[in-house]
Amino acid sequence: MKDFLAPELEAYLFDHARPPAPIFDEMRERTYAEMTSPQMQVGRIEGALLRILVAAIGARRILEIGTFTGFSGLSMAESLPDDGELITCDIDPKATAVARAFFDRSPHGKKITIALGPALETIAKLTGPFDLVFLDADKERYPDYYEATLPLLRQGGLLLGDNALWSGEVVAPTTASGKAIAAFNARVASDPRVDNVLLPVRDGIMVARKK
Numbered sequence: 001m002k003d004f005l006a007p008e009l010e011a012y013l014f015d016h017a018r019p020p021a022p023i024f025d026e027m028r029e030r031t032y033a034e035m036t037s038p039q040m041q042v043g044r045i046e047g048a049l050l051r052i053l054v055a056a057i058g059a060r061r062i063l064e065i066g067t068f069t070g071f072s073g074l075s076m077a078e079s080l081p082d083d084g085e086l087i088t089c090d091i092d093p094k095a096t097a098v099a100r101a102f103f104d105r106s107p108h109g110k111k112i113t114i115a116l117g118p119a120l121e122t123i124a125k126l127t128g129p130f131d132l133v134f135l136d137a138d139k140e141r142y143p144d145y146y147e148a149t150l151p152l153l154r155q156g157g158l159l160l161g162d163n164a165l166w167s168g169e170v171v172a173p174t175t176a177s178g179k180a181i182a183a184f185n186a187r188v189a190s191d192p193r194v195d196n197v198l199l200p201v202r203d204g205i206m207v208a209r210k211k
């Protein structure tokens with residue numbers, strides 16, 4: 001994924017948003033020190049947007065597809081009420097062990113349950129309603145994740161798809177991931193069940209609100 005913003009503009013964004021809790025800096029440092037694809041982490045601007053969206057819709061129950069080392073999950077959990085719930089799934093035991101270690105240290109971690117295993121199998125076992133779904137796992141399955149999770153979303157709930165621009169490749173997709181994300185974007189944009197906007201934040205976020 002390429003950098004979309006000049007470093008000085010990114011620094012300006014950082015200077016003009018509430019700084020994240022110190023644990024998020026540790027999450028970033030440990031992820032960049034230990035993981036092979038650390039850039040998968042959503043980072044502080046998108047993390048702050050997720051936190052604010054969760055608060056804005058008064059979400060109490062969230063489903064996340066793609067835990068990695070926990071940055072997006074903990075960002076969203078911060079805005080859940082004390083009895084709120086975030087279920088997050090991933091197939092990577094190493095990444096989820098890192099996430100679990102951070103969740104255990106945060107006062108918001110008790111709201112989070114990690115489901116280790118293929119996301120489609122986890123989703124099949126869940127019952128709705130969820131207030132928000134965040135898709136951020138294997139891109140080839142985005143259309144499947146969309147169809148599997150939209151029925152679990154409450155009316156007025158938000159479904160967010162990360163990396164919806166795939167570094168700009170969606171305009172003329174060539175890879176399997178680019179083609180799948182482009183198919184996901186087209187399906188959402190033409191789906192009468194949702195209202196939507198594709199935001200150029202970081203690598204793109206598809207925002208779909210269930211009617």
Ligand SMILES: C[S@@+](CC[C@H](N)C(=O)[O-])C[C@H]1O[C@@H](n2cnc3c(N)ncnc32)[C@H](O)[C@@H]1O
Nearest residue numbers: 040041042066068072090091092118119137138
């Ligand atoms: C882009 S990362 C998620 C980043 C995370 N949201 C964050 O902010 O740190 C994608 C994650 O999806 C996971 N993944 C890939 N295929 C999966 C599958 N079939 N089911 C569940 N998770 C999967 C990967 O192991 C990886 O940790």
